Amino acid sequence: MKVSEVPQEVTYYEGxxxxxxxxxxxxxxxxxxxxxxxxxxxxxxxxxAELAAQLEDTRQAVVAGLKSPLCYHMERRQMIPEILAxxxxxxxxxxxxxxxPDIFNKLNPSVLNRYARALAVSLEELQTxxxxxxKRKVTIIHDHRSNRRR
Amino acid sequence: MTTELTANGKxxxxxxxxxxxxxxxxxxxxxQGLDVSEPMIFGIGSGIFFGYLxxxxxxxxxxxxxxxxxxxxxxxxxxxxxxxxxxxxYRDPQKxxxxxxxVLKAGHIVGLATNLYWLPYVSERHRHxxxxxxxxxxxxxxxxxxISDPTFDHPMDCSADxxxxxxxxxxxxxxxxxxxxxxxxxxxxDLRQACIKGMKNSCGLMLRIPLPIFGVRGMRFLAxxxxxxxxxxxxxxxxxxxxxxxxxxxxxxxxxxxxRYMYAAFMQEAAELFGxxxxxxxxxxxxxxxxxxxxxxxxxxxxxxxxxxxxxxxAKAGGLILKCADREEAFFKELQKVVKKLEA
Numbered sequence: 001m002k003v004s005e006v007p008q009e010v011t012y013y014e015g016x017x018x019x020x021x022x023x024x025x026x027x028x029x030x031x032x033x034x035x036x037x038x039x040x041x042x043x044x045x046x047x048x049a050e051l052a053a054q055l056e057d058t059r060q061a062v063v064a065g066l067k068s069p070l071c072y073h074m075e076r077r078q079m080i081p082e083i084l085a086x087x088x089x090x091x092x093x094x095x096x097x098x099x100x101p102d103i104f105n106k107l108n109p110s111v112l113n114r115y116a117r118a119l120a121v122s123l124e125e126l127q128t129x130x131x132x133x134x135k136r137k138v139t140i141i142h143d144h145r146s147n148r149r150r
Numbered sequence: 151m152t153t154e155l156t157a158n159g160k161x162x163x164x165x166x167x168x169x170x171x172x173x174x175x176x177x178x179x180x181x182q183g184l185d186v187s188e189p190m191i192f193g194i195g196s197g198i199f200f201g202y203l204x205x206x207x208x209x210x211x212x213x214x215x216x217x218x219x220x221x222x223x224x225x226x227x228x229x230x231x232x233x234x235x236x237x238x239x240y241r242d243p244q245k246x247x248x249x250x251x252x253v254l255k256a257g258h259i260v261g262l263a264t265n266l267y268w269l270p271y272v273s274e275r276h277r278h279x280x281x282x283x284x285x286x287x288x289x290x291x292x293x294x295x296x297i298s299d300p301t302f303d304h305p306m307d308c309s310a311d312x313x314x315x316x317x318x319x320x321x322x323x324x325x326x327x328x329x330x331x332x333x334x335x336x337x338x339x340d341l342r343q344a345c346i347k348g349m350k351n352s353c354g355l356m357l358r359i360p361l362p363i364f365g366v367r368g369m370r371f372l373a374x375x376x377x378x379x380x381x382x383x384x385x386x387x388x389x390x391x392x393x394x395x396x397x398x399x400x401x402x403x404x405x406x407x408x409x410r411y412m413y414a415a416f417m418q419e420a421a422e423l424f425g426x427x428x429x430x431x432x433x434x435x436x437x438x439x440x441x442x443x444x445x446x447x448x449x450x451x452x453x454x455x456x457x458x459x460x461x462x463x464x465a466k467a468g469g470l471i472l473k474c475a476d477r478e479e480a481f482f483k484e485l486q487k488v489v490k491k492l493e494a
Binding site for chain 1: 165166167168188189267273275276277278279301302303315319320321322324389390393394396397400401403405406407411412414415418437440441444447448450451454455
């Protein structure tokens with residue numbers, strides 16, 4: 001890859017830049033900061049969209065009373081019951097039980113506090129889910145080079 | 151490149167690097183007055199690798215590693231360059247943070263392993279629950295800590311709470327407060343010997359591991375899986391795993407093309423060190439291999455976007471990886487021969 005070929009297509013790192021190794025005119029490798037490549041944006045966008053869709057499914061399940069709010073907050077932090085169990089210091093089988101709304105509603109405050117601390121949310125937040133879909137701040141500004149074929 | 155002050159008032163130059171671990175190691179050496187570039191650390195520490203681990207999953211996707219396991223590049227480079235590091239992990243977060251503050255006050259800069267999800271300054275879409283991200287802490291400030299994260303092009307501020315959480319949160323690859331700083335550095339290490347060791351080790355890793363998921367054989371395994379994936383998993387699911395693979399090639403701080411460009415940069419530096427034309431030629435070969443990996447990424451993105459369905463198929467994407475495998479096999483076999491002729 002030459003310096004002129006280092007992708008500068010989308011401001012995908014939200015203002016930050018990433019280092020790429022590329023050959024300069026004398027054929028030496030140098031570090032070139034890149035603001036983002038549309039290919040990466042495609043694959044990352046897919047992963048982000050997938051997580052968001054899954055989270056939205058869970059939110060609706062919570063609203064419908066099929067899952068506990070704990071499940072929503074766990075998924076929001078990209079955790080699975082095993083990891084949440086380690087983080088909160090609560091046995092794995094108990095965490096799995098607490099994903100059921102009827103059992104979650106009966107939990108006493110000390111257990112809820114441990115979950116709240118592990119997930120970095122307040123107690124009130126932990127017991128509810130947002131009314132609307134969580135909006136992620138994703139800013140993608142295409143510039144003139146994005147149309148160029150590579 | 152920005153200059154910052156450390157706790158005892160010494161200047162520290164922040165370099166923008168492609169990968170966290172190699173750049174942190176390079177910066178720790180640089181702070182002790184030994185100038186070793188990031189690609190050099192990568193080569194000496196035998197960073198280049200390939201491993202396809204279908205049984206290990208991170209965020210529901212199988213791991214495709216283009217580098218050796220986290221921590222090994224740092225350890226190998228330190229050993230081969232004759233540097234002594236203090237390496238510690240902690241059970242008690244409070245103790246870990248207290249010791250960090252003490253070490254900073256003593257005037258050291260400290261490398262830490264942290265969880266990428268909980269670092270407060272990382273943008274929302276780049277947060278993964280991955281506990282092997284390396285950063286350097288420069289000094290304590292009123293608001294928290296001043297951090298040099300080499301994957302960003304300028305130093306960052308991080309709150310003390312955020313840092314504590316990032317260091318100690320359990321998860322895949324639990325960092326357990328992993329912390330390291332230099333005890334002593336050999337001022338004039340035998341770079342040539344270290345390079346030879348690194349290259350020989352890399353050849354072994356790429357060609358000789360008798361399991362079909364590592365090295366060149368691993369690439370072929372992955373390629374065959376990708377070719378079969380739309381029939382086996384269905385188009386949607388196949389796209390998902392393909393996108394996951396491309397993220398491992400490009401997104402995980404690789405400097406482009408799954409570390410292949412960084413290794414080419416190392417070959418170039420080594421060629422100058424030994425004055426060897428053969429190494430310079432191998433560097434150009436590696437650049438070409440990197441270009442092929444990038445071609446794979448482009449093809450994969452087009453499959454996912456469903457552009458030009460006739461030409462951009464899973465068979466083509468898999469074929470490109472097979473091509474990479476053939477070329478890398480030839481590359482490392484050639485390197486094995488060239489290394490034997492080099493003199494330390």
